[in-house]
Amino acid sequence: MTTIAPEKVIAPQKQWQGQSVPRKEDKRLTQGQGVFVDDIKRHGMGYLHFVRSPYAHAHITSIDVSKAEEIKGVYGTLTGEEVAALTDPFFQIASEPGGQIKDFALAVGKVRYVGEPVVAVVADTRELARDASELVEVEYEPLSALVDAREALKSDAPLLHDDAGGNLMWQGTYEWGDLDAAFAEADRVVKIEELHFHRFNSTPLECDGALVEFNRGTAQWTIHTNNQFPGFAAIMMGPAMRCGLDKLRFVTQDIGGGFGNKITSHPQLVVCCLLARKLNRPVQWTEWRTDFHMSMSHGNERWFQDTEVAVKADGTLLGFRTKALDDAGAWLRYEPLGGVIWAQVTPGMYRWRHIRVDFTQVATNKAPVSPNRGYSRMQHLWFTERVIDIVARELGLDPVDVRKRNYVRAEDMPYETPNGCIYDSGDYAQMLDIALELIGPVEERRADAKARGKLLGVGIGSTLDSGTNNFGQSRLINPELQFSGNNEVATVKLDIFGEIVVTLGTTPQGQGHETTAAQVVADILGCSMDDVHVRAGHDSYWNSHAGFSGTYASQFAVTGLSAVKGATEMLAVEIKKLASVIFGGVPAEALELAEGGVRIKDNPEAFLPFMACGAIINANNAGLPEDLDVTLNCRYVYRPPFEVPDIERKFGNLTLTYAAQIHVAVIEIDPETGYYDIVDYAAVDDCGKRINPQIVEGQVMGATAQAIGAAMHETYEYDEDGNLLTPNFYDYHVPHALDMPPLRTGFIESPSPFTPLGTKGMGEGGGAGIHAVCAAVQDATGKIVTDSHNPYQRVWELLQ
Amino acid sequence: MLLREVEYAKPSSVAEALGLLAADDGARALAGGQTLVNVMKARAASPDMLVDLNGLEELRGIELAGDGTLSIGPMTTYTELMESVEARARPILGEVCAQIADVQVRNRGTIGGNLCSNDPTNHLPPLMAAIGARMTIRGGDGERTMGTDEFFLGVYMTAVGPGELLTRITIPAGKHDGFAAVTLGVDGTCIVNAAASANGSLRVALGCVDAVPVVVEAESPDGVRAAVRAAGIDPPSDVHASSAYRAHLAEVLAERAARQAVEKR
């Protein structure tokens, strides 16, 4: 692998931040000592198995669980009717009409997608639970299925939700600037009839799961799970289960990947809770791969129709209008937030000022969608990148020139987009140069490929990875909602033996929070990061956590680490306060923290180790001044600077930071078969100040692999009856070792002016790979690419 | 995961295995299990009893006769075939086995299992059809030996009946063979594959386009595409390829396999 680092970056010296230190997490994970949800056992626990719908759309005419319950070793069952009696429908984020639908933890009266949980069975072994689930008799009256979002609003379309009165879930018009003026000024109007962004997700290798205990005495549930956003699960589950949020204790340690796909497991968690209470025993649920593919968190499938682009003859982009049609699947589990999240990156990386998007989201008889790495922005950024390459082709211009002419420029930063988002910093043109330099000249390679009967193509993908949400954007979807801003919390304390302990509200799934948090703490306290103990995982009872705690939406480096920084600085102040007393009134300014203790700058011999500080405050505090308010146990909540957006104009800053990625893919197509390989690849990243460069690069490479898989192979394809045709890794081909192209990486660092550490959230920028592969296919075939998924057959068809 | 209840027996001789298979028409032979166990996880096919053939030495081993004929025990794993000195007498065998799945599967999966499951996407049925392999089946009333045209009957259906086992695969001498496939990802599941043999006449066998391998013959590689067209195949469609695309790939890959075979002359 080649890596390019621009000269202007000076590698940080003599501090933990900025160093690629190995991770604290690695020892337990490489020795098989991690604790993942399915590793947890409890005495007398029962295993839960879901009876799932074989139909995409059907009335449930009868359910008979008696044969299942008769079996020895079967503890009990739960049906939709019981759920409807014991819980209220989940709170809906949507305004009308989607807000009307009634969503329960199990299907009630009707099933709406293949794989939808209908009945839950609990037994004393996994195998027996599945045996018994086969004895549950469910009678269905099949209905015709709606699988194409474009049919959803037709009068004769099958109707999923009577309560909503139609398949329309949410609709909104976004318009900024002066479209008429832009199109009047345009030399050319490029029209694109239809673009399609396909359905896939990140398929974390560990599927969802839980072990739930109910404490009868306190009426409190302990939910060991791998849900990656417990704060969200809690506000969904509490009201539905008619209990206070403090009755729901979420505990996670190691999570086997999330990528957003583990945010919406709350319906299954509710089923586990109800059964743990009903059966008075711990209930364990493991989601298997086929279950996950059929029912969990597909990425938003989106159509862009009747697109018109106003452009000058020299390739200057003025504006565009399009109609976005989003396929939400059967339920709104996090939707319709996808209807606004894209607006964080409305103009993509470009300077056009006049934009209109008519956004419509509909329900279909497919698995519910919810966040997937790059959530909703990826679809929109793919669209803007497709537009750039199609415009370049129509005008006979070089895609590189069109990009450079229209990219937001370094000197424009911070840049306010037409909808009021603030791009904090960056230099996209420089990133593109680095990427092209990594690839080197291609014309010779093009000729060489031709000589071998192959078609070579080069494609660029630019993306923004907007991080740290302003949850106020949810009000653009539903003005009634009372969400805004964001927060994360950390507690840093000095224990009796001088142990530095950090607790976080986050739920890492491989991002290395224990390591990067320790790097930040060690720099502030002047100690070794080996002396910093960051508690693994999340515990909503014993670790500090805040309303938006979790690990999602590219924000830890901003929200999490800023909270850690804040708490550690508070602790540093307290340590100095204490020391100045111990040193007999030496002013705090005369003290410094170093080598695991506090000392007098001019007299380093006067040294008080942290161990002494911890011991004094915790166990030896007699005689300390009354007014010394020092606990050495500091909690800090980081709150990013946000305003509530202007709901009328749909205007305001929706995210705090904008990391950027520019990828370049080089492919070779075998024109006879459509088979193609990625023969060279460059990924350049800018996420501001990097706390641990190796972890950042790991995110870049991993996201790239996912993008390559999505572009070439991964798709959730349904037949006309709504059967999922890619229900497992046999048909849903994710990249393996032999599929990986050579990968060259580069980076620049444009510190964010808006964050305490100059960091930007990152990790979701991999979408660039999809854009780049699409562009490369277009370059190689000379045919306009209109779909984000290009398997061999589609490439072959392009060439016919 | 989570199979249905099943009985398990581990016979110590082929005779005992045949007895167990004959005694219960719900009994099935368990070879490498790299297909069967996955089908059982899905709770699709459900044998009542698994008769584990692992450990039956009679069903292993690769012998090379003086005339270059290879005799292969069906319980030979892909890895064993790849590493076998004898098997190099027919190099294509090791070359194709190296493309099947991954190390773990090749360490466990067997030649016999690949042939007897006869999944249309398997590599070996078309290969065996092209190189003229002969299969020996043993049952209660003795042995019979047949070519692939009689052996492969349908999807997951072969001439190996209840109470019978594939006991030997015999492969004639030859070095001029080829194999071409378009797979899902590098060395993934075959979308279409083709095997060719140019030892004497030019024979090409196509996989993934019908319930059994489709064999065509031609004078030279130039005639192969026409021969495939003449065979009038009507391949199945699935999420990975339409019938038309498969039919097209069949022609292209048949010719490529044929050229490889001929070029090795």
Add this chain to the structure above:
Amino acid sequence: MDVAVTVNGTLYERDVEPRKLLIHFLRDDLDLTGSHIGCDTGNCGACSVIFDGKLVKSCMLLAVQANGSSVETVEGLSDGDEMTALQQSFSDHHALQCGYCTPGMLMSATALLRAKPSPTDDEIRKALQGNICRCTGYWNIFEAVKAAGR
């Protein structure tokens, strides 16, 4: 059915249903939860173990088939508390993120390095083809194995 299996040098005797897969036996019956389950079709390799000296996926073997056999899992790689050179190399090269595929990946790499102490790049890729990782993009894993091999 009674089985006697040696796992990481320890003999375990248990009574299991014939239908129980080896991976469930290791995880649920023996509490060796280092080996993981990432699919239900034998594709992902998270359950890879070394079975009588050969690398296999323990989700495509029945526990009863392991009777009299010896199995090595990730828990047995390092003797004592120290990380092995391979484990250390994975950490040094950031060859793991969530760590879920890592045990299977380590078993595949271990099998490779036993057979080929200094594998080529192609040999490394081929050896890891049966192990899916959704976090790392594989490159750091290739480098970790290569470094451990030198």
Add this chain to the structure above:
Amino acid sequence: MNLSGERIFAAPRAVVWQVLNDPSSMAQVMPGVEGFDIHDDRRWTANVKIPLGLGGLKMKVDMEKSEEREPEFAKMAIKGSGVGAMLNMVTSFDLQEAGDSTAMKWAAEVKIAGPVGSMGQRVLQPIVNQQVEHVLNALELQVQEALKATG
């Protein structure tokens, strides 16, 4: 998936009709029938095991006659479950006298529901074809026996 075909039986229409509408003789026709329950003259349930190399596909098959016009037309809804997916089939047959033989036009619409995947897609058609052939041949035999019985 739609299938159809025509078959000539060397027997009078009444005999063919009787065979097609007699559950017990239908039991002889279907592949690997292990058990058969007759609920009433319109509804039967069979437990079948379709033999495959990998082990039988064990299915519970519910049949309901949805339409009939004796002696020429009948339509049946058939639902098979137990193989990890649901197999739904609507089949109809149309009997015409052709001299002293009977011509049967038959049609079947087969739908599979559940996590089929490409294997299900690829494999369903050939397996159904394999079984249809089996059923028609068995039917032939039943008709001949019925003919003998009626003398």
